[in-house]
Amino acid sequence: MLTVSNYHYIRPSYKANYPSIFGVTPDAFKNQIQLLKTIGDIITPLDVLNDIETILESKNNYILITFDDGLKEQYNHALPILEEVDASAIFFANSSNTKEEKVSTVHKIHLLRSLIDSTSIFNRINEHSHIVLTSSEKKTAQSIYSYDSKLSAELKYLLNYKLDFKLQEELITTLFNDYFEESEVLQSLYMNKEELKDLAQKGYLGSHTHNHYPLGLINREAITFELNESKSYFEALTECPIKMVAYPYGTKEAVTKEVSNIAKQVGYKLGFTTNKGSNTISDDYLVLNRFDCNDLIGGKNSK
Secondary structure, three states, X not given: OEEEEEEOEEOOOOOOOOOOOOEEOXXXXXXXXXXXXXXXXXXXXXXXXXXXXXXXXXXXXXXXXXXXXXXHHXXXXXXXXXXXXXXXXXXXXXXXXXHOOOOOHHHHHHHHHHHOOHHHHHHHHHOOOOOOOOHHHHHHHHHHOOOOOHHHHHHHHHHHHHOOHHHHHHHHHHHHOOOOOHHHHHHHHEOOHHXXXXXXXXXXXXXXXXXXXXXXXXXXXXXXXXXXXXXXXHHHHHOOOOOEEEOOOOOOOOOOHHHHHHHHHHOOOEEEOOOOOOEOOOOOOOOEOOEEHHHOOOOOOOO
């Protein structure tokens, strides 16, 4: 059995005008890793790649630690703790941050929402688009973004699943540039090329696609580009194979059968969603389940 614990932000404190960036502190991370060790064996990404079938068939609980988004704080705060406690992880990064030197729209949204209330962002969007969420969509939004307020969850769902991507990027970038200097954010938020190379040499680097789009909502050509561009770029940069992908957002809407089929065709061996659950014998290694770290022992929602 394989249990996967996923992390995003990891920093000493979380202070902002409005709650929008959720994560764990280094101390909380270290505590959880030590607790996870009491319920299973933390294995390396290479172990998972080389022996996935045996791991899934085993009655033992094997644990894989993953990180999404290629954030510098993961390298600065989480990696030293992993080394200290003799554990490892796979870090999934987006290639557009280094290749094109741009901040992902999803992170622009996080940063904006830490400074501006959700109502103001809703109003800006409504000046250009009059999309109204149905009752069912509002319920889905709360389910996906369970750590956010109702309004914030609906805003994130509108941005990530309903609004045309080109319009979303234009609106968010215009607003983002009113408050932030992109080059400064880029340097402080994401791992640089040398850090990515270091992770790859350790066998710790995976793909989170090129632009952090929900792949199931874009066309086949775009899906192929997102999956292939990231893999090709990181392999050329690091001279190491990239065989694992974590799909942005990771929900059923974002990870369709077409998406997993293309991932396999592009050359990935393992793919990770955000569907909760441990993994046992599976016919499709390209749609493995992952728990948010908060839902496992030592997490905020753990009972």
